[in-house]
Amino acid sequence: MTNEIIIYDGEENRLSNEINHPLLSPAKAYLNTLSLRSRNTQTQALKKFIEIWVRVMEDETGRNIEYLPSIFDVNWSDLTYSHMSVVRAKLGDIIQERELTAAYCNNIMAAVKGVLKECQRMGIISREHYANIVDFKSFKVNHQQKGTLLTIDEIRALIAVCDEDDNVTLGIRDAALLSVVISTGMRRQEVCDLRVEDVNL
Numbered sequence: 001m002t003n004e005i006i007i008y009d010g011e012e013n014r015l016s017n018e019i020n021h022p023l024l025s026p027a028k029a030y031l032n033t034l035s036l037r038s039r040n041t042q043t044q045a046l047k048k049f050i051e052i053w054v055r056v057m058e059d060e061t062g063r064n065i066e067y068l069p070s071i072f073d074v075n076w077s078d079l080t081y082s083h084m085s086v087v088r089a090k091l092g093d094i095i096q097e098r099e100l101t102a103a104y105c106n107n108i109m110a111a112v113k114g115v116l117k118e119c120q121r122m123g124i125i126s127r128e129h130y131a132n133i134v135d136f137k138s139f140k141v142n143h144q145q146k147g148t149l150l151t152i153d154e155i156r157a158l159i160a161v162c163d164e165d166d167n168v169t170l171g172i173r174d175a176a177l178l179s180v181v182i183s184t185g186m187r188r189q190e191v192c193d194l195r196v197e198d199v200n201l
Contacts, residue, residue, distance in 0.1 A: 025072040026118035033114075045104075045111040046071040049087065052094075053079075056086050076115055077124045081132050084112075088136055095139060102139035109136065155182055 027046060031039045054065050091105040113134045120130040150158075158178055165171030181191055 026076050026122055026124060027071040027074070027115050029118040029122065030111075030114040041107070042111040042114070043071065045108045046115065048100075049108050049112050050074055052087050052090050053083060056083070056090060060086075071115075076119050079112075079116065079133060081135070084133055084136060092139065102141045106138045106141065109138070150182070 031042060034042060050071060051068060054068055057063070058065055088109065091100070091108065094100045095102050095105055116125065116130055116133055119125045120127055125133075155178075159175050162171045162175035162178065165174065177191060180186060180194075181188070
């Protein structure tokens with residue numbers, strides 16, 4: 001088995017073998033184990049992986065691959081630990097550049113792991129091959145709360161904008177909403193769901 005991913009030839013003809021038939025695709029088998037919502041999410045994750053994998057192969061071989069294959073056409077059995085290592089390193093760079101989150105990149109790798117597991121179950125790769133390919137660490141996810149802590153001056157500036165609203169009624173309403181959010185820490189949806197009977201003065 002070579003380390004070269006087989007995609008398309010110059011005439012745009014698929015270079016694939018029988019295991020790439022959609023009915024036998026390990027990617028299809030993996031997606032069929034998921035709920036509809038998860039299926040859509042993991043399909044996008046697999047597409048992103050293939051996009052990065054192909055770009056890595058272009059850099060390695062100096063060969064321009066014009067046509068990206070679908071997740072059902074890729075010969076997943078050609079994926080090696082070396083490929084996974086390079087793609088993971090590329091994902092690490094993408095995280096550093098803040099193009100994708102660590103959580104999403106972990107999801108990409110989990111989707112690929114799911115496809116490779118189906119490859120092993122279908123007898124396309126050996127158990128040892130599977131164990132070797134998926135032997136990689138997850139990216140560290142930053143669990144810090146999202147958002148920005150406002151300063152007193154910033155809060156005053158927001159309230160001032162409400163006070164200067166030409167529509168006095170709307171200005172008072174907006175100032176009241178901001179005051180509730182800032183003083184209670186309520187989420188946006190929680191504030192939107194508030195009713196008069198919820199207010200206890």
